[in-house]
Amino acid sequence: MFRYHCGSCGHWYASPVIGGSPYGEFLLRSESGETRYLNATLDHTFREVREFIENDPRTTTLDQFKLSNLLHDLYGIACDKDSLGNEFRVGLNARCTHWDQRNITEWESVEPPEFVELEIPAVTHESWMKLDESEKQARVSAAINESPFTP
Numbered sequence: 001m002f003r004y005h006c007g008s009c010g011h012w013y014a015s016p017v018i019g020g021s022p023y024g025e026f027l028l029r030s031e032s033g034e035t036r037y038l039n040a041t042l043d044h045t046f047r048e049v050r051e052f053i054e055n056d057p058r059t060t061t062l063d064q065f066k067l068s069n070l071l072h073d074l075y076g077i078a079c080d081k082d083s084l085g086n087e088f089r090v091g092l093n094a095r096c097t098h099w100d101q102r103n104i105t106e107w108e109s110v111e112p113p114e115f116v117e118l119e120i121p122a123v124t125h126e127s128w129m130k131l132d133e134s135e136k137q138a139r140v141s142a143a144i145n146e147s148p149f150t151p
Contacts, residue, residue: 001014001015001016001017001109001110001113001114001115001116002014002015002016002017002107002108002109002110003107003108003109003110004093004094004096004104004106004107005104005105005106005107006096006098006099006101006103006104006105007101007103007104007105008096008099008101008103009096009098009099009101011096011097011098011099013094013096013097013098014110014114015093015094016116016118023041024039024040024041025037025038025039025040025041026038026040026090026091027120028075028076028079028088028089028090028092028123029088029089029092029093029094030081030082030084030086030087030088030089030092031086031087031092032082032083032084032086033094033095034082034083034084034086034088035120036079036088036120036121036122036123036124037120037121037122037123038090038122038123039122043123045078045079045125045128046071046075046078048078048136049071049074049075049077049078049140050067050071052136052137052140052141053067053070053071053074053140053144054067056140056141056144058144058150058151059144059150059151061151062151066149066151069149070144070147070149070150072089072090072091073089073090073091073143073147073148073149074140074143074144074147075089075090076088076089076090077128077139077140077143078125078128078136079123079124079125079128080123080124080125080126080127080128081127088123
């Protein structure tokens with residue numbers, strides 16, 4: 001668990017994180033607060049989106065850190081949307097439980113460590129899998145145009 005400080009209301013609130021910082025595992029969140037689990041090392045769509053990004057001429061000057069930021073920013077386009085039609089995003093912070101904002105000014109791990117077991121559904125890709133290669137590439141290209149991580 002991590003504790004977050006809301007810059008809008010000053011409230012501290014807790015939200016789960018994946019313990020131990022396992023490589024390639026993420027919690028994706030949507031604007032409406034739904035959460036999904038992703039093991040990027042096993043999910044072929046993560047590699048697929050990464051390859052589309054790396055093969056785009058606009059990204060040839062990006063170092064690995066910036067490519068990673070861009071991938072995390074765009075990856076939600078390959079995931080099915082939440083129950084309200086919102087896109088899931090890697091790195092989207094949990095909302096404040098009092099103010100319903102993501103204006104986090106501080107965060108820290110809960111000490112002593114607090115462990116909770118949650119059933120978090122895995123991210124799905126039914127819509128993405130119905131697309132052909134050119135449609136997937138077009139979606140990634142359009143998302144690159146919109147990303148703040150694009151040079």
